[in-house]
Amino acid sequence: MPALMVQGAGSNVGKSLLVAGLCRAARARGLSVAPFKPQNMSNNAAVTADGGEIGRAQALQALAAGIEPQNDMNPVLLKPESETGAQVVVQGKRLTTTRAADYAAIKPRLMGAVLDSFARLSAGHDLVIVEGAGSPAEVNLRRNDIANMGFARAADVPVILAGDIDRGGVIAQMIGTQAVLDPADAALIKGFLINKFRGDPRLFDDGYQMIAARTGWQGLGVLPWFADAVKLPAEDALDLRSGGGTGGFHIACLVFSRIANFDDLDPLAQHPGVRLSMVQAGQALPGDVDLVILPGSKSTRGDLAFLREQGWDVDLRAHLRRGGHILGICGGYQMLGRSISDPQGIEGPPGTDDGLGFLDIQTIMTEQKKLTRVSATDPAGRPFAGYEIHIGRSEGADCARPFAHVAGAPEGAISADGRVMGSYLHGMFADDAFRTAFLNGLGAQVGTARYGQGVEATLDALSAHMARHLDLDAIFALAR
Incomplete structure (x- = not known):
């Protein structure tokens, strides 16, 4: 042919x-x-x-x-x-x-x-x-x-x-x-x-x-x-840049050295009322941020060390003291917990690292990778679609407050005060209704937008x- x-x-x-x-x-x-x-x-x-x-x-x-x-x-x-x-x-x-x-x-x-x-x-x-x-x-x-x-x-x-x-x-x-x-x-x-x-x-x-x-x-x-x-969704990390926008709700994403699946951010960057900043190595987290996203990573323990080298762990603690919110997606979710263990050395040398401690969970890296599309519901019962692409299993007390449900089972975790959230689900923000409800739930007061139609x-x-x-x-x- x-x-x-x-x-x-x-x-x-x-x-x-x-x-x-x-x-x-x-x-x-x-x-x-x-x-x-x-x-x-x-x-x-x-x-x-x-x-x-x-x-x-x-x-x-x-x-x-x-x-x-x-x-x-x-x-x-x-x-x-x-x-x-x-x-x-x-x-x-x-x-x-x-x-x-x-x-x-x-x-x-x-x-x-x-x-x-x-x-x-x-x-x-x-x-x-x-x-x-x-x-x-x-x-x-x-x-x-x-x-x-x-x-x-x-x-x-x-x-x-x-x-x-x-x-x-x-x-x-x-x-x-x-x-x-x-x-x-x-x-x-x-x-x-x-x-x-x-x-x-x-x-x-x-x-x-x-x-x-x-x-x-x-x-x-x-x-x-x-x-x-x-x-359009970008693939090359060289294309990563702040999404611009003049909206009143400020989102900042930490750009890890091995950032993965960063197209999660594209729908947020284009949503009216949102301003997205990509925080690069050597930059401090802006003080006026409402939500910080820790994105996916191909080397979770390596990027956790990278995060600390930038002083972002200190910035995140200050952000929480100011009343801000944090969302970790996939590898970023794993970093938010108390520990990350890789006994088999799947992502690097075997060992265990202390996490940021913002969520009461522990993560163990497992050799089998999870690759699946999912249909989920948020805590309010609203449906949305996403996908999982990760190794590792996370468990702990904060999983009793799940971020979502997948096939009736709890997924992710939320801290007791509700200001730190973590999930393994990528692609969730491409769902217009979920994205709008999530932002408004954080006090953003944004209107609706049709991301998929915009891509087409x-x-x-x-x-x-x-x-x-x-x-x-x-x-x-x-x-x-």
Whole structure:
């Protein structure tokens, strides 16, 4: 079945957004289309209907395509746990944890899983749009590559190269990529496009023609900056930024070194009446905050130490003395308790660390990861949807005051004074009714907002934006 791959002349050139827009555009043309990323590296994961996990970007691309996220859409997911090591997830399930230096040794056996997933997706759809990872210009990584040209060659998929003009040097990026590639790899690149242009695109006409003349690639257009991209869930931690807003209810989120599933915050950032601040390393917690969120983490004990290194534990105590609220989600929930034990050394060296002590619970890390979508109810009986993606089990006296109920069983914990809350449930704030009720329950007095409808409208706008500025007929004609 036809397929097309979008690779980048560098990292963070907008590949994920381009694939999402192409999926929505193909769907509008009546095609059954599916996204695919052979290898992704991200701690922002989505739970699939078949009980696995894939990169958040592929879940968004599936939404753009109008289909359910599947494990095959991202057969290899790397989840960094330290500066030198990562958990390896294959077709939705954890395979192993490995150091970066050792990962190359296992890549050859991962190609089979990648091609197997690609074949299943191709058999079920009219078109598969593939996203590369990083850049093929990183030729030092070409041996046993499964993410860029290694996959494209193995599956015989034509490539479009995207460049990011916003960072500068895009002419050198594009021409230089061709110069360093193996000729057989370079031959797979059939066209190029320029992304994130600000100002009058005609000012780049000479540069555009130079790239086409030097490379021999077909020019597919110059895409102006799409400002509404901030309304879509982001996957890369490099995209983390304060959500802005001028609302009277101030929420602050601590940005951990291994922050995970931070798209939990997106609906809050866009809710009228809310101001969201992302507190980075070295910054103090603002004194006017109403709610502090401790988000998910891929390394709970490591990020608990990181939290203390920033002095945020002192800030949190002061915040509570001022009458503020705290919500811990997943790893952040575990940090709020009295202790975190990892006797098997699943996330690092075996041992036990004292928690922040704001909740009367204890957490024990367990090897089995929980991956499931859930239907829950809040303490007032209001239903909402979410998902769990974690290791560890938390128990203690404060669990008698649960944050929610899942399948009739208590979930999470709330402190005796009601100002500290913890839950393993991700994705809860995407539910409009729950989000509004939760905020108002903390005294926010905010109106309602329709987050899901906003995401759908933004995907439609992205597709229309690309149709205005790119040659979509030529792009889809390249697929084979």
